[in-house]
Amino acid sequence: MDYPNWTKTHCGHLLFFYAFVFFQFGFAQEIHVSSVDNELTVKADLFAAIKDFKSEHEVTQAKLGVLFSNHMKSTENGRELGLVDLGEDGTPLFYTTYANISSYVSRANSLYTDGLLNLGLDGAGMQVGVWDAGVALNSHQEFQNRVRSGDASGDISSHATLVTGNLVSTGLKPDAKGVAFKANAISHDWTRDKIEVAEAAAQGLLLSNHSYGIKSDRVPDWYFGSYIKVSQDWDKIMYNAPYYLMITAAGNAQRSRDNASPIFGQSVDGFDMLLGFATSKNGITVGAAKTTIGNQGQLKHAEVSTYSSLGPIDDGRIKPDLVGDGASIFSTTSKNNTSYGTSTGTSMAAPGVTGALLLLQQYAKQSFGSYVRAATIKGLALHTADDIGAAGPDYKMGWGVMNAMNAAKVIQNNGFTSIIEENTLLKGEEHTINIKANSSELLLISISWTDPEGNTVNSGILNDPTKALVNDLDIRLEKNGKVFLPWRLNPKQAAASATRGDNSVDPFERIDVANAQGEYTLVISHKGSLTTSEQAYSLIVSGAKVNQCSAQVPEEIGLESASENGVATHWDGVPDTLYEVQFKAASDDYWTSYFTEDGTQQFENLESETTYNFRIRSICTESVVSEFSEEYTFIFNGENTVLEENSVFSIDDNVLEIEVFPNPASDWVTINSAYAPNAMFALVSTSGNTLRMGSVTEKINVSDLASGLYILMVQDLEGIRSTKFYKK
Numbered sequence: 001m002d003y004p005n006w007t008k009t010h011c012g013h014l015l016f017f018y019a020f021v022f023f024q025f026g027f028a029q030e031i032h033v034s035s036v037d038n039e040l041t042v043k044a045d046l047f048a049a050i051k052d053f054k055s056e057h058e059v060t061q062a063k064l065g066v067l068f069s070n071h072m073k074s075t076e077n078g079r080e081l082g083l084v085d086l087g088e089d090g091t092p093l094f095y096t097t098y099a100n101i102s103s104y105v106s107r108a109n110s111l112y113t114d115g116l117l118n119l120g121l122d123g124a125g126m127q128v129g130v131w132d133a134g135v136a137l138n139s140h141q142e143f144q145n146r147v148r149s150g151d152a153s154g155d156i157s158s159h160a161t162l163v164t165g166n167l168v169s170t171g172l173k174p175d176a177k178g179v180a181f182k183a184n185a186i187s188h189d190w191t192r193d194k195i196e197v198a199e200a201a202a203q204g205l206l207l208s209n210h211s212y213g214i215k216s217d218r219v220p221d222w223y224f225g226s227y228i229k230v231s232q233d234w235d236k237i238m239y240n241a242p243y244y245l246m247i248t249a250a251g252n253a254q255r256s257r258d259n260a261s262p263i264f265g266q267s268v269d270g271f272d273m274l275l276g277f278a279t280s281k282n283g284i285t286v287g288a289a290k291t292t293i294g295n296q297g298q299l300k301h302a303e304v305s306t307y308s309s310l311g312p313i314d315d316g317r318i319k320p321d322l323v324g325d326g327a328s329i330f331s332t333t334s335k336n337n338t339s340y341g342t343s344t345g346t347s348m349a350a351p352g353v354t355g356a357l358l359l360l361q362q363y364a365k366q367s368f369g370s371y372v373r374a375a376t377i378k379g380l381a382l383h384t385a386d387d388i389g390a391a392g393p394d395y396k397m398g399w400g401v402m403n404a405m406n407a408a409k410v411i412q413n414n415g416f417t418s419i420i421e422e423n424t425l426l427k428g429e430e431h432t433i434n435i436k437a438n439s440s441e442l443l444l445i446s447i448s449w450t451d452p453e454g455n456t457v458n459s460g461i462l463n464d465p466t467k468a469l470v471n472d473l474d475i476r477l478e479k480n481g482k483v484f485l486p487w488r489l490n491p492k493q494a495a496a497s498a499t500r501g502d503n504s505v506d507p508f509e510r511i512d513v514a515n516a517q518g519e520y521t522l523v524i525s526h527k528g529s530l531t532t533s534e535q536a537y538s539l540i541v542s543g544a545k546v547n548q549c550s551a552q553v554p555e556e557i558g559l560e561s562a563s564e565n566g567v568a569t570h571w572d573g574v575p576d577t578l579y580e581v582q583f584k585a586a587s588d589d590y591w592t593s594y595f596t597e598d599g600t601q602q603f604e605n606l607e608s609e610t611t612y613n614f615r616i617r618s619i620c621t622e623s624v625v626s627e628f629s630e631e632y633t634f635i636f637n638g639e640n641t642v643l644e645e646n647s648v649f650s651i652d653d654n655v656l657e658i659e660v661f662p663n664p665a666s667d668w669v670t671i672n673s674a675y676a677p678n679a680m681f682a683l684v685s686t687s688g689n690t691l692r693m694g695s696v697t698e699k700i701n702v703s704d705l706a707s708g709l710y711i712l713m714v715q716d717l718e719g720i721r722s723t724k725f726y727k728k
Contacts, residue, residue: 179355573599
């Protein structure tokens with residue numbers, strides 16, 4: 001399972017995408033269902049689980065109707081509250097919303113058109129599920145017929161409207177713009193959440209948001225951090241629908257002191273406050289943080305919010321998984337179709353993460369031709385989160401602050417500096433991969449898998465350490481006899497920094513190697529036996545040197561041959577590099593692009609005595625490309641065709657200055673100074689490469705330049721003048 005064998009495939013698909021990510025899909029499941037033009041896979045056990053959930057729901061509702069007929073739903077301190085379920089021990093489970101009357105923190109905005117990555121992602125054609133205290137006001141002006149209710153009751157919830165707006169609002173009021181602002185949402189109340197989610201997952205639902213959970217002052221202490229039946233049920237859904245991922249809010253109980261017997265410290269410390277499905281293995285539990293983000297998407301400061309519920313899970317698992325922005329989020333409300341409000345809490349942090357993950361699935365579909373497994377999208381989020389404080393994860397903010405920009409870069413650079421691979425480990429099998437560090441960034445290696453539901457649920461044991469993990473996969477990185485191990489945490493020392501060692505509780509493992517040099521060997525294996533003798537997993541690597549591709553301007557460009565029909569160009573080609581060769585008649589306004597992996601390109605059916613231009617650039621991925629070479633010119637004269645000599649501007653330290661507008665420029669620049677009719681211009685990169693030359697016209701086209709700083713030089717009878725401008 002060594003990566004160099006798929007380098008050629010990577011470059012071949014660049015012909016269509018400018019970037020291709022090699023992807024190995026292991027479809028071993030039994031039933032296929034269609035969703036959004038995609039074949040997803042679910043297991044037959046999912047339908048059996050739906051049947052069981054329905055039977056259990058009927059029995060539970062009958063009991064609740066007898067015991068608590070007048071207390072099924074209410075409002076308490078501005079939060080919506082409902083009696084939804086009974087624990088295995090008979091404890092009434094009250095669900096409550098996690099917002100106290102609010103997308104830059106997740107960096108999802110970097111994925112938009114004109115965002116830092118300019119990927120044009122907006123959620124169009126995607127669907128997300130929202131389960132909450134009630135349904136969203138789907139007639140709100142911000143939803144524009146993209147939100148529908150999945151429940152017949154029509155019980156409108158202000159909280160559900162806030163959450164849904166944070167996900168998909170159009171942005172008629174810019175401050176209320178949702179993270180995935182063109183996506184569709186289906187809104188349900190929480191009464192039959194497991195049943196409805198399982199049915200939707202069977203039809204291809206990828207993501208659902210749950211900004212609610214069990215009320216912390218209504219349960220005995222042993223519930224905190226405990227793997228109970230509701231935790232097991234949600235893991236069962238996700239395992240049997242391996243493309244579906246649940247995102248849930250961690251809760252706002254850090255300062256509640258509701259757990260009198262935490263696994264670590266005292267009640268006042270705030271640890272061990274997670275409940276119910278927030279303790280499931282396979283979903284993402286989202287806490288809230290106060291953050292400061294720079295204008296280039298960099299995290300400048302972050303700290304966990306004082307209300308955000310903390311881990312650990314009793315078996316030591318790392319929860320919450322991530323944090324997002326939960327502070328003063330402006331969004332839609334249900335008062336009327338034009339009403340808005342501000343809310344704070346993990347309820348608002350969760351949809352920020354959910355929306356970002358939806359955009360990443362949209363990008364995965366564009367890049368790979370298919371969506372990725374839930375384990376892959378979860379793994380990407382945890383792999384690329386901004387680490388806060390001491391190195392490694394912690395029980396306050398998990399793996400850090402969600403960073404969709406970093407995750408998208410890993411997708412962009414797959415096959416160049418990163419690896420994303422979906423595979424299946426068989427019982428007794430080891431997978432070995434050779435990984436070469438690129439020596440310019442942190443080497444990160446992680447595996448993520450959707451684990452079968454835990455075999456044992458807690459029935460009343462305080463701080464029960466029984467492991468919920470069923471299939472225990474392991475990663476080890478080796479070099480010259482030295483072994484690098486993944487991160488792990490100790491629930492009995494919950495405030496301590498993470499250490500490295502054998503992680504036997506989490507279905508996600510990550511190894512970080514600072515200052516990595518040379519080649520390493522990664523071994524993926526498992527302990528004990530595997531359920532059904534196999535386990536699907538997702539491997540993610542960043543900071544690697546996967547191939548020899550070089551994003552440098554091609555050198556030694558010339559004409560290789562000429563015939564009566566056409567010419568062939570040549571240049572010094574580099575292995576694993578795709579080249580874009582642009583060609584046009586000098587009189588034409590637009591270029592025709594050719595793509596090749598070789599250092600040559602043929603131009604045929606040329607007209608005699610006609611002047612032609614061509615230029616070349618190197619492409620490694622969609623985001624890693626060189627500048628174009630200078631333009632080369634020839635007049636076609638059959639076998640006697642030769643390249644024209646490019647004149648070079650003589651530059652001294654005393655050139656006159658000119659002005660251009662607009663600056664920064666998008667598509668065109670106009671010279672805002674007088675020049676002679678015969679003036680010539682040259683576009684020069686800051687590294688000194690002449691990218692283009694020609695006669696000065698009213699507007700000079702710069703639309704095909706990469707973003708960055710350039711020099712525009714103009715030469716006429718008065719001499720040479722220059723200015724700098726920035727291309728957006």
